[in-house]
Amino acid sequence: MGFDWVFFTELIVGGLMSGVMYSLVAIGFVLIYKSSGIFNFAQGTMLLFAALTFVKLTEGGVNFWVALPVSMGTMVVFGILVERFMMRPLANQSLLSLFMATVGLAILIEGLAQYMWDSAIHGLQLADFLDLALLDPVNMTIFVVDYIEWLDILISKFDVFATIVAGTMILILAVFFQKTRTGMSLRAVSDDHLAAMAVGIPLSRVWALVWAVTGIIALIAGLLWAERVSVSFTLVEAVLKALPVILIGGLTSIPGAIVGGLIIGVGEKLGEIYLGDLIGVQGIETWFSYFIALVFLLFRPSGLFGLKTIERV
Amino acid sequence: MAAGNPILQIDNITLVFGGVTALNGISFDVAEGEICAVIGPNGAGKSSMLNVINGVYVPQEGRVVFKGQDCTRMRPRQIAQLGMARTFQNIGLFQGMTVLENILTGRCMKIRSTWLEQGLNIGRARREEVENRRAVEEVIEFLHLQGIRKTPVGKLPYGLQKRVELARALVAEPTMLLQDEPMTGMNLEEKKDMSCFALEINREYGTTIVLIEHDMSVVMDISDHVVVLDYGAKIGDGTPDEVKNNQDVIDAYLGVTH
Numbered sequence: 001m002g003f004d005w006v007f008f009t010e011l012i013v014g015g016l017m018s019g020v021m022y023s024l025v026a027i028g029f030v031l032i033y034k035s036s037g038i039f040n041f042a043q044g045t046m047l048l049f050a051a052l053t054f055v056k057l058t059e060g061g062v063n064f065w066v067a068l069p070v071s072m073g074t075m076v077v078f079g080i081l082v083e084r085f086m087m088r089p090l091a092n093q094s095l096l097s098l099f100m101a102t103v104g105l106a107i108l109i110e111g112l113a114q115y116m117w118d119s120a121i122h123g124l125q126l127a128d129f130l131d132l133a134l135l136d137p138v139n140m141t142i143f144v145v146d147y148i149e150w151l152d153i154l155i156s157k158f159d160v161f162a163t164i165v166a167g168t169m170i171l172i173l174a175v176f177f178q179k180t181r182t183g184m185s186l187r188a189v190s191d192d193h194l195a196a197m198a199v200g201i202p203l204s205r206v207w208a209l210v211w212a213v214t215g216i217i218a219l220i221a222g223l224l225w226a227e228r229v230s231v232s233f234t235l236v237e238a239v240l241k242a243l244p245v246i247l248i249g250g251l252t253s254i255p256g257a258i259v260g261g262l263i264i265g266v267g268e269k270l271g272e273i274y275l276g277d278l279i280g281v282q283g284i285e286t287w288f289s290y291f292i293a294l295v296f297l298l299f300r301p302s303g304l305f306g307l308k309t310i311e312r313v
Numbered sequence: 314m315a316a317g318n319p320i321l322q323i324d325n326i327t328l329v330f331g332g333v334t335a336l337n338g339i340s341f342d343v344a345e346g347e348i349c350a351v352i353g354p355n356g357a358g359k360s361s362m363l364n365v366i367n368g369v370y371v372p373q374e375g376r377v378v379f380k381g382q383d384c385t386r387m388r389p390r391q392i393a394q395l396g397m398a399r400t401f402q403n404i405g406l407f408q409g410m411t412v413l414e415n416i417l418t419g420r421c422m423k424i425r426s427t428w429l430e431q432g433l434n435i436g437r438a439r440r441e442e443v444e445n446r447r448a449v450e451e452v453i454e455f456l457h458l459q460g461i462r463k464t465p466v467g468k469l470p471y472g473l474q475k476r477v478e479l480a481r482a483l484v485a486e487p488t489m490l491l492q493d494e495p496m497t498g499m500n501l502e503e504k505k506d507m508s509c510f511a512l513e514i515n516r517e518y519g520t521t522i523v524l525i526e527h528d529m530s531v532v533m534d535i536s537d538h539v540v541v542l543d544y545g546a547k548i549g550d551g552t553p554d555e556v557k558n559n560q561d562v563i564d565a566y567l568g569v570t571h
Contacts, residue, residue, distance in 0.1 A: 180431035181424050188407045188418050195405030198367060199481065200393035200422040252409070 017163040019265020024166040025242040026257035035210040042106035044236035051222030075215030083208035244293035250303025320345040326375035335361040350532040353542035398487035419484035472503040492524040
């Protein structure tokens with residue numbers, strides 16, 4: 001019985017790369033949860049809104065390198081508005097009220113996206129905007145085809161690009177929130193608003209920052225993901241992929257989101273191929289990640305790196 | 314302690330929640346460098362008073378003047394920047410963090426470096442880090458918290474948590490320290506420790522302390538000045554001896570026959 005090692009490696013690499021994408025989306029959830037103590041129901045629609053903004057701009061003839069910062073700016077403004085009109089009036093209210101506010105926010109953004117832009121499906125070929133001239137790590141030559149061959153395995157060039165972008169984002173975020181005092185303020189705010197204010201932590205600024213950063217994450221993740229599923233309301237569902245990730249990693253941990261993303265990414269690929277064959281069912285990729293999460297939760301109810309029991313989702 | 318000029322002036326404060334008058338025209342001064350205790354039975358309005366001083370509540374009437382500045386409408390953060398630190402009745406620690414991290418948050422107003430410097434650990438960030446660690450270690454030693462630096466605060470017993478909270482307030486080098494029932498729920502020995510710390514902080518750093526206490530006996534020994542509240546009104550104000558012999562205060566605490 002010959003085991004196809006090359007194919008196996010291909011699966012692992014592919015899994016790790018989609019895992020990085022899951023991690024990026026999951027970090028968006030984690031940041032909001034850490035700072036506000038709530039599960040942000042509006043994450044998916046934020047992804048859609050950000051990607052739509054970008055797509056409509058470029059469709060209107062705006063240059064890629066202009067559209068990107070403009071979309072980012074839009075998400076920063078969005079973050080500041082959320083702090084001013086949602087978080088600040090609801091400070092010290094029950095967490096359920098805050099959670100319901102994010103549900104309302106989701107509906108609002110969805111309506112707004114349709115009103116400002118439209119509800120049609122937009123194709124987004126990010127690869128077209130970018131001259132994907134990546135270096136071949138082995139031969140040091142520039143890739144010319146869509147798929148690259150490396151150690152006898154095929155990897156999509158766009159996947160490599162997406163992984164590099166998402167990975168860089170994650171790295172910057174991790175350093176920012178683990179190493180700087182802002183990261184500490186973030187944890188302080190989520191633990192006790194009143195005490196944080198009394199210590200002198202600028203509550204409003206921390207919240208605005210977190211929502212703005214989450215908006216930018218939504219933009220990047222939305223663009224990278226849109227390459228596969230196009231910019232439409234299915235993008236909102238794409239975010240569901242991040243749910244098992246944060247269940248595994250724990251809602252409060254950025255490293256957890258990274259590890260969780262990689263586990264899910266690799267796990268669902270391996271499950272699809274090997275387990276699917278074994279039990280004779282196709283397409284288990286769609287639900288297998290939830291199964292993995294369930295198994296993890298049996299042994300670690302608060303996730304791998306979670307601090308406390310997950311009370312509200 | 315030699316009482317100096319008033320550092321905090323409470324001028325005719327009235328605070329109303331719906332139909333309940335929590336504070337009714339309260340005025341008193343706190344002199345620089347003294348230990349002032351605000352005492353009173355349950356529901357007297359002590360915590361409300363402290364929350365007004367600290368900017369959590371905005372009173373309907375009256376003024377709070379701290380270091381000559383009207384801070385009645387300031388937010389807690391602005392007041393903290395003026396040099397006021399506080400502890401909470403129900404312990405306002407950041408449960409997910411260790412003792413060390415909790416105390417470090419107390420230094421957050423001393424930070425001038427940008428997040429970029431902090432992320433790369435260069436420039437001002439590095440100097441500040443050294444300075445902050447030094448200040449934290451000093452407070453840790455002062456309050457005898459050496460053994461539990463790395464312990465998550467949630468795992469500590471109640472009495473120690475209160476002490477960590479005090480450390481966090483102290484590390485900000487405040488000119489005035491507000492303590493909301495620092496000794497409640499403690500045993501006799503812990504109460505003694507806490508009283509000693511208050512006295513030492515006052516002597517060593519010259520910090521003005523305003524503390525709320527339920528239990529009169531502890532407070533009388535360490536305070537220079539005692540203010541007594543009952544049902545939202547001030548019924549006594551003076552040195553511990555004066556207050557002890559005040560008939561209204563005795564009535565409020567022991568009750569009177571009607």
